[in-house]
Amino acid sequence: MTINAKRIKTLAQEIGFHACGITLPKPVYEAEVALNKWVEQGKHGQMKYLENYDARKDQFWKNFREAKSVIVLGVNYFSSNHDGTSSVTGQVFFRAAGTKPVPARTGTDPIVGRRVRLSGRVARYAWGRDYHKVIARRLEELKQRIQAESECEIYFDSAVDTKPLLERTLAQRAGLGFIGKQTQLLSLQFGPWLFLAELITDLELEPDMPFQGSCGTCRLCIDECPTNAIEETGHIDARKCIAYLTIEHKTAIPVELRPKIKNWVFGCDECLNVCPYTAKQKETDWGELTAESGFARDLDLLKLFEIKSNREYRSKFSHSPISRANRKQLLRNACVVLGNSGSRAALPIVEKALDDSSLLVREHAQWAIDEIRRKTAEVVF
Ligand code: B12
Ligand code: SF4
Ligand code: SF4
Structure with missing residues (x-):
């Protein structure tokens, strides 16, 4: 039996990811048009790497033509202020x-x-340790567990932040939440406090429904x-x-x-x-992401x-x-x-x-x- 979407979500949960959804590696046209317009208007400031997004994205997908699914993962990084210096809404200066x-x-x-x-x-x-490295370790574990349960060799690529992927749009398409007016992905379980990461794979998996939601008024x-x-x-x-x-x-x-x-x-x-x-916030159980370890x-x-x-x-x-x-x-x-x-x-x-x-x-x-x-x-x- 080849591994399916449901089993992958169970594995992700066992490894400690807080959210997991699946989407197709199809272009996110509207978001890409919006991104390019945004860059044309100069609103990206000095973030040069956003200027050649299209070329970088095309190269990324060209290198992985066989990609069939994107597994989008969320990591809750919320940790509260045990010393009471800067409360969630606090404006404490010194x-x-x-x-x-x-x-x-x-x-x-x-x-x-x-x-x-x-x-x-x-x-x-x-506050904590570098989330790129912390998350990459667990993505690797997830890859290995998926591979171990599959009958054939599976190809993967992984991303946290640095690849030419519009991660919030992918997360919305994979059903993790919706994009709020402040442009963050808002999850009904964790509010805005999710890091996003992806495993791109040649496994054919059943995609989730995109999340429908909005900030309203x-x-x-x-x-x-x-x-x-x-x-x-x-x-x-x-x-x-x-x-x-x-x-x-x-x-x-x-x-x-x-x-x-x-x-x-x-x-x-x-x-x-x-x-x-933010009221949906929950204390993270990833010790590496709290101020105590960072x-x-x-x-x-x-x-x-x-x-x-x-x-x-x-x-x-x-x-x-x-x-x-x-x-x-x-x-x-x-x-x-x-x-x-x-x-x-x-x-x-x-x-x-x-x-x-x-x-x-x-x-x-x-x-x-x-x-x-x-x-x-x-x-x-
Ligand atoms: C560049 C970048 C920034 C820049 C620009 C932020 C921005 N709003 O774009 C700066 C340095 C300001 C920044 C700040 C922060 N960032 Co940042 N950042 C990124 C990065 C590397 C690229 C994002 C990007 O391409 N932005 C360009 C804009 C134009 O694209 P976009 O916002 O994704 O999508 C826009 C359009 O495409 C369009 N759009 C999207 N979908 C759709 C769909 C349709 C139909 C249409 C019409 C339009 C449309 O609307 C969006 C809003 O403008 C991502 C990682 C990644 N690869 O995605 C992390 C990322 C977005 N950042 C993250 C975080 C945590 C932050 C901060 C909270 C950190 C902090 N506390 O200081 C702040 C939040 C500030 C804010 N209000 O956004 C997280 C967000 C997690 C989440 N839950 O959403 C990400 C995903 C990193 C990660 N892997 O976890 N960031
Ligand atoms: S719910 Fe309100 S505060 Fe939150 S992103 Fe939407 S408009 Fe902004
Ligand atoms: S409130 Fe949000 S958008 Fe405004 S400066 Fe701070 S991070 Fe940027």
Whole structure:
């Protein structure tokens, strides 16, 4: 007996995947047209790899002409804040380590008069270990289990994030959920907190029905996005999106957007946090994806500025999705967060950053200094 769709779903569940659906490897024309239009309008910013999507996609399918099915998998990555610093809807800027006034020194705000931990928020998807590697291991296990139960040799390709596939559209077609106005796939079981991954195979499997659903009249994410990056049409202008600006954008962050980044040092979850489907969240049972095994919910900005070389940066973050950015991008982001803090305790750090080897960091450090001076000058006692 050759393996069927039902058995594959059981295996996926046994291995720990939280959702599994099957679709055909047919072109996703409407989505591809939308993607190309989006790129033509320049809304992809500096994400060059999206510019030659058609050529990359054609090559991908040419290399696997025998593909008959796409097994789409979802991994719940939601984990909550055990330390209470940044609740799902919280806007906590800086965590006060103590409430008693302490003598003025770095990390102590002379205006607020208490010691503050200067930290920047990290988007939830990057709290744990690098999900590409974590998921790839379980995809491999699934492949092997499918192969072991089949009578003939099966060909596979696998993808998490990096292949020319519109993963959210494939997931919607495979019945995992629908695409919300903030462009995330929303699952009725897990809300917006699913990573997506695929196994493409020459096995002929019965496809699932596409998921039919919509946001209806809700527009919370559009209204709450700090930079107005979400358009009424349900597309985003990546050039304004904090996730793009702090992770994918390589050069200076537009000055007018810097205050809107607030304390996000890597990624942004605002449109996920406000979404009513977030109420479907469940604590993940994949330990590797929680902050306890990875980096953190927030980064200590003082420590970030102690990283002096790219090599040191790479070795510190090699197991984390934070490695997607490089040292100067992350220090650039840290300057923006410190500038937004308006805290005098941040001044010694950003003043030191004026000597950084990177012009990008120096320019953002100067901006932060000017912001802090302007904001503290405004304080009336
Ligand atoms: C580039 C990219 C980004 C960019 C651009 C985001 C975007 N909205 O496109 C940036 C850096 C901003 C980004 C941010 C984030 N990302 Co991202 N990203 C990707 C990546 C690598 C490619 C997506 C892409 O091609 N975008 C281009 C746009 C135009 O395509 P699209 O959104 O897929 O589809 C659009 C159109 O094609 C059209 N469309 C789609 N289907 C259909 C159907 C019809 C009929 C029509 C007419 C149109 C249409 O509408 C869509 C919306 O514009 C994917 C992985 C992948 N290969 O898919 C991950 C991915 C989408 N990202 C992911 C995540 C987790 C995030 C963040 C939450 C991380 C964070 N917290 O910081 C944020 C969320 C921000 C947001 N609101 O989208 C997950 C999403 C999981 C999920 N449940 O949806 C993915 C799938 C990675 C993964 N493997 O899990 N991301
Ligand atoms: S990730 Fe943040 S900036 Fe980007 S669309 Fe969502 S709320 Fe807006
Ligand atoms: S916040 Fe509302 S409009 Fe936005 S994705 Fe969620 S349900 Fe849709």
